[in-house]
Amino acid sequence: MSTGSGADSAPAPTAIDPTPVKQTMFSSLRVRNYRLFAIGQVVSNTGTWMQRIAQDWLVLSLTGSASAVGITIALQFLPMLLFGLYGGVLADRLPKRRLLLATQAAMGATGVALAVLTLGGHVQVWHVYLTAFLLGLVTVVDNPARQTFVAEMVGPDQLRNAVSLNSANFQSARLVGPAVAGVLITAVGSGWAFLFNGLSFLAPIAGLLMMRNAELHKVDRAPRGKGQLREGLRYVAGKPELIWPIVLVGFIGTFGFNFPIWLAAFVDDVFHADAGTYGLLNTLMAAGSLAGALLAARRGTSRLRMLVGAAILFGLLEVVTAFAPTFWIFALMMVPIGMFGLTVNVTANSSVQLATDPLMRGRVMSLFMMVFTGGTPFGAPLVGWVTDTYGPRIGFASGGAVAMLAAAAVGLMLARAGNLRVAVGWHRGHPQVRFVPRERLATVA
Template sequence: MTGAPGPAAASLPPRPEDGPARRATTTFGSLRIRNYRLFASGQAVSHTGTWMQRIAQDWLVVELTGSPAAVGLTIGLQYAPMLFLGLHGGLIADRLPMRRLLLHTQAALGTTGLVLAVLVLSGQVRPWHVYVMAAVLGLVSVADAPARQAFVSELVGPEQLRNAVSLNSAVFQTARLVGPAVAGLVITAVGIGWAFLLNAVSYLAPLVALLLMRPAEMYPAERAPQGSGQVRATLRQVRRDPGLLWPIVLVAFVGTFGFNFPVWLTTFTVQVFRTGSGVYGLLNSLLAAGAVAGALWAARSLAPPRRVLTTAALLFGALETAAALAPALWLFAALLVPVGMAGLVVTATANAHVQLTADAATRGRVMSLFKIAFVGGTPVAAPAVGWITETCGPRAGFLTGGLTSLAAAGVVGCALSRPAAEPETDPPTDAAPGTGPERGTGTKRDGDADPAPQT
């Protein structure tokens, strides 16, 4: 979107003085802004509830069906809308007032938890209920996810945008660490239905936060009309530039085959180690703890990004392979921490590298493609991995993900190590308003880098 005159021009490049010393003293600088403080607080609560529902949903499907393939099907239904409609989510966010849009989408997301809570607590829940709610959640998230990311620029303006985006990532990863652990305790203590109900209640926090915000203190952006041929031009650009193509290919394979943790952790908990929901929540928390460590390491690393990307992907595949063969629960649990760390380093490094490589005028569209590459294969791969897990056993399913990630890392590493020719460029076209350099450098469109797509 293009910035309006004055405070809405939230697309300035970083200032030279914004180096490590300056950033170290302003780690929580954007929290001084009241509207963003409300937003971040609300998201911290709702993200925690969302992760509780993720755990409860997986566990409920296992209880109802006893089938790993059913867990994969549920995940596939939840992410299928992103595959088919993901490119339109940003357009919806650009065309509608974001605060009003978020009031509707956040309320809808909370309603999915309320419906499942009523069904479970009343004893009426059936597998198809869970499938439908997963699909509804995915449909709503197509508009909600890009709107939440873009809304940050309207809350903080250009000076604090980078800081606010970093804090958003910290909030999400912390919720991913806390939510599964709380879900395990709640399910063990009072049952699955209460975990869904707590998620529904958690969405009151962002709704109240949105209502309490002061519009006069925002940095509103002008609406961007739709152009013609821009998606095709972006696809051509990515295809011709190895610095864009291969990191996106790697993320597509790793995200599609290597990030099916709901299927694997559920089946390892029940079928391999024969434990309960408390251990399942703990395993998810260990994975999230590794992701937090990976985020901190990636933020400080000064190594060449291509080398970091391929090395982390190789480690990710090797660690998943080792975890798939782990003979004891303690070893399996211990390996999940470096698995989470390596996975986050892959996604975060690829994310940053693609943003820096893409032209400013097309960066938003390139990052939308990056997002789709990461989660777009899930509707196909999750049921397939679930079928492998059910037919050949949990270890075979996990091993498939690890070996596929290893192979992809090897191929992409070789491709990136070759001397690259200067990428071809398309001649300038008459882009629609809102698609120039300001759009590419303004708001992050790809969301938080994390091992599991945000819902």
């Protein structure tokens, strides 16, 4: 882990790879505080996915407009784009456990408020818009605080495993939440899904209250001061092992993760199927993402070459899948796409956290999440236009091509920053491409 606080020290990208530690797939769950956190998160994540489905369905029922659903989603992500960096400043300044108690309570309150309005028969579309925007505002602070608090619970040795299990936790809820929401909406209406989501935040709040402060890894907090936002940006800009992974996830998040657009277009225009088929494709991708998260949890290191390689394969898989000749080939390809997409996210997240000074981690992770999710309002309309104009296959392939090219470019920039060069040779009768220090290049072939 980096311990410098300025931008003047920029170690080579390979220098941040931590020493491998012996760990199992679930080793971070041995830590009591993290175990309480994970249990709370699986409950609240399930509620969050339920509310996402119920919210979209309610807006569609109230307006009959898919554009209104898009406005709701945009309002929920807009605060992260506008204020995301300020959330990181607060996460670095304030005690993260207390901060999370406040944000989790506020997020639960938005669910309960929407449930009361819906169950009482008074809900209007502007109520949904408002609660989506308020939820986005709370997420601005909650996201960096929650991500950086993981390091305080498990320490640097188990950080990558815990980040991977967080992703597995989220993907598990993605498999369960929408299915439960569908049953509730059909049986008793959207209001009960909102109520379950609001009450689900009692689980992480209880977990936070039950934690033992003495078992947390002490992390110094950033003092109050002017220019902390600019300081965080300068810190990232001066470290290639931070800036280039963030640039890469920005490109992939903006152009490579527009699956609602592509899958809906394929289901409607290519395969001429129904909503059940759309749900099947999302389920297969979620299953692949869950598998990717669990596999990532077994690895003890966060290597940037793994990030670049996974990103290239992710883009390549999208390009190949775009031209799948039959539905079942297309559907089965959702599994490896989900797996490599999740590998990119987990590896980038843990690599950036491990390379960041703890005093800066909140600001760096807020920038990471702002770039990863904040590009959606810009990328989605462009990708949607390409898909509408040239067809789903070209739209899907173009997003994968951008992701693949961005990964290759970032790999070359990281190699240059680390004084590395590409070496092509043979290993056990197979061709091998790898990065090696320049002085070793002559001895590789």
